[in-house]
Amino acid sequence: MNSKKIGVFSESFKLGLYGGIKKAAEIGAGAVQISTACDEIAPWNFDKARRAELKKFVADNGLVIASICGDLGGHGLAAAKDNIEKLPKYLSQVDLALDLGCDTITTHIGIVPDDNSAENYHVLQDAMGKFGLYAQNNGIRLAIETGPETPEVLMSFVNTLPESVGINLDPANLVMVTGADPVKAVYTFNKRIYHTHVKDGKMLKYIGPKVIYTYFAEGGIEDMRMEEYFLETPLGQGSVDLPAWLKALDEVGYKGYYTIEREVGGNPEGDIRAAIDFLKGI
Numbered sequence: 001m002n003s004k005k006i007g008v009f010s011e012s013f014k015l016g017l018y019g020g021i022k023k024a025a026e027i028g029a030g031a032v033q034i035s036t037a038c039d040e041i042a043p044w045n046f047d048k049a050r051r052a053e054l055k056k057f058v059a060d061n062g063l064v065i066a067s068i069c070g071d072l073g074g075h076g077l078a079a080a081k082d083n084i085e086k087l088p089k090y091l092s093q094v095d096l097a098l099d100l101g102c103d104t105i106t107t108h109i110g111i112v113p114d115d116n117s118a119e120n121y122h123v124l125q126d127a128m129g130k131f132g133l134y135a136q137n138n139g140i141r142l143a144i145e146t147g148p149e150t151p152e153v154l155m156s157f158v159n160t161l162p163e164s165v166g167i168n169l170d171p172a173n174l175v176m177v178t179g180a181d182p183v184k185a186v187y188t189f190n191k192r193i194y195h196t197h198v199k200d201g202k203m204l205k206y207i208g209p210k211v212i213y214t215y216f217a218e219g220g221i222e223d224m225r226m227e228e229y230f231l232e233t234p235l236g237q238g239s240v241d242l243p244a245w246l247k248a249l250d251e252v253g254y255k256g257y258y259t260i261e262r263e264v265g266g267n268p269e270g271d272i273r274a275a276i277d278f279l280k281g282i
Helices: 016-026 048-060 080-100 119-137 151-158 171-178 182-192 209-218 242-251 268-281
Strands: 006-009 031-035 064-069 104-107 141-145 165-169 193-198 200-203 230-233 258-260
Touching: 006 016, 006 064, 006 268, 016 031, 016 048, 048 064, 048 080, 064 080, 080 104, 080 119, 104 193, 119 141, 119 151, 119 165, 141 193, 151 165, 151 182, 165 182, 171 182, 171 193, 171 200, 171 209, 171 230, 182 193, 182 242, 193 242, 258 268
Parallel strands: 006 031, 006 258, 031 064, 064 104, 104 141, 141 165, 165 193, 193 258
Antiparallel strands: 200 230
């Protein structure tokens, strides 16, 4: 695999924004994903001068910004009462992406209901329609991260939105939480895959994605014994058939970034180095 298309989620190193970028370059990645979840780079705190400084720092390290992770926590855009305040913050990430020379924003949006007549389905649809149109008018793509829904439910929802809205395909989330086959998911999402997270894991016991993601949204995740239900693993040690998944992405014509994400473990640098070697080997 072309190393220029291999990215790393800079937060995975746990070295801060600039430390993570520098480390990504050091270990041979070609791109980075950066997160606006921290106050340091939240668009409403990050002025034009600091944006230009960050863009230059990334380029000086021989990298490009594969994507911005624009998660704002809670229920994403699924709670109408929150969207008056939250939607403008989501829209501001489009302006940030433009200033950083990045064309893709990934985010969790909340749980898409199986029932498309449900009230919060329409709340999500309305908010993502506005977000998608603003992005589309500025040449930016939005990539909804896989997780709480089956691929079929999520793709049905995406089909109701502007073309600027697609998928951030995280195969480990599908394996660990929904039990869906990430290889089949590639063909379900097809041309609407705009970004990927290269991650591995396994489900230990099924509990249901709504339970897990509600814990994440509302807090109290420390009260849930996650290790009883799923396990994120180093690349190649979980249930994701990575060679088949990568082959499927090639078959549908995916040309975007393969961004390594490592959310757990005591040696993220070692795990990410091994993941880069794994991908380059393929």
